[in-house]
Amino acid sequence: MQIYKVGGAVRDRLLGKPVTDIDWVVVGATTEEMLAKGYRPVGADFPVFLHPKSGEEYALARTERKSGRGYGGFTFHASPEVTLEEDLIRRDLTINAMAEDDQQNLTDPYHGQRDLEERILRHVSPAFAEDPLRVLRVARFAARYAELGFKVAPETLELMRQLSESGELEALTAERSWKEISRALMEDQPQVFIQVLRDCGALKVLMPEVDALFGVPQPEAHHPEIDSGIHTLSVLEQSALHKQPLTVRWACLLHDLGKGLTPEEEWPRHIAHEHKGLKLIKAVNERFKAPKDCQELALLVGQYHTHGHRALELKASTLLELLQSFDVYRRPQRFEEFIVACEMDARGRKGLEQRSYPQADYLRGAANVARGVAVQPLLEKGFKGPELGEALKRERLKALKAYKESAAS
Structure with a gap:
């Protein structure tokens, strides 16, 4: 029995990057031998075992053969006769098809180290x-x-x-x-x-909906990069530069899908693209069964990102409707993610990557003002049920009007 470290752990060590996950392959062993040494089986389709102490995965060297469609359409063969080279050849990339023994002696039959260097x-x-x-x-x-x-x-x-x-x-x-x-x-x-x-x-x-954005022009005054697809890539790039979470990055990728539906004769304008894009965002969400928080934020950013850009011009009533749509009273984090997605959208434009975005703090301030309206005085006045909701809405609108006036002065 010989044990080798394989794949990403070898690749990342050679690149000088931190090694996190370690995969091991065992050559010349049977399932019975692994069990006798205390390894616990976990693979349903092929023999993979957990180390009795470290819990790391050890797989018997195996070959595979295409037997059907898709990712799962393979039959596997594991036996003590399968060589390390036969196991490595079934891997995807040469840089992932290297192995090391416990002395860090490299086995590299497919020139992965050369491809790392090049x-x-x-x-x-x-x-x-x-x-x-x-x-x-x-x-x-x-x-x-x-x-x-x-x-x-x-x-x-x-x-x-x-x-x-x-x-x-x-x-x-x-x-x-x-x-x-x-x-x-x-x-x-x-x-x-x-x-x-x-x-x-x-x-x-x-994602044909994303692919359709490439080659679709936007007004140069707002989008110096012109191409909607290039803009989407730039917004995604900004979201990574600013270390945004997955929810924001997913929303950034899908925020402008409606522009792919604009008839050519209307180019470069995209009237109501926010609303038109919602069915496309929904389709992509469902196709990949994205987590609920990703789905929700993508739809909200798609629908309201231009509201974010025009935040300083919005009427107090429109601002209140925006805050209500996000349920900022119970879901403050979601509104914060919307704000940063809008900021990434504003910065994902050629030459405007460093622009300021005063809308962000303005929207945060508006959310704080609306959340700051106390319910207790209204209860003391006898409001309850739907009447309480309406009274609360009136008070929040009054507070937002005052906030808007103070921000303008």
């Missing part, structure tokens, strides 16, 4: 094209390592293109897709993930 994301073998999930994984790695100068090899991008055109991407489950998408959006350069998906034709399969 900053190339290259597939290990033609079997890469058998697994559609790898399209998303490679795009995610491109986003993760973009800051180091990594690029997808042309021949790998071509295989990704073939996969995108094959219909295999449609076989991915919502859960698997969302896992990759959400992880990619939390990388330092998530816009690279979207760009790579577009470069290989996967974006128009997975």
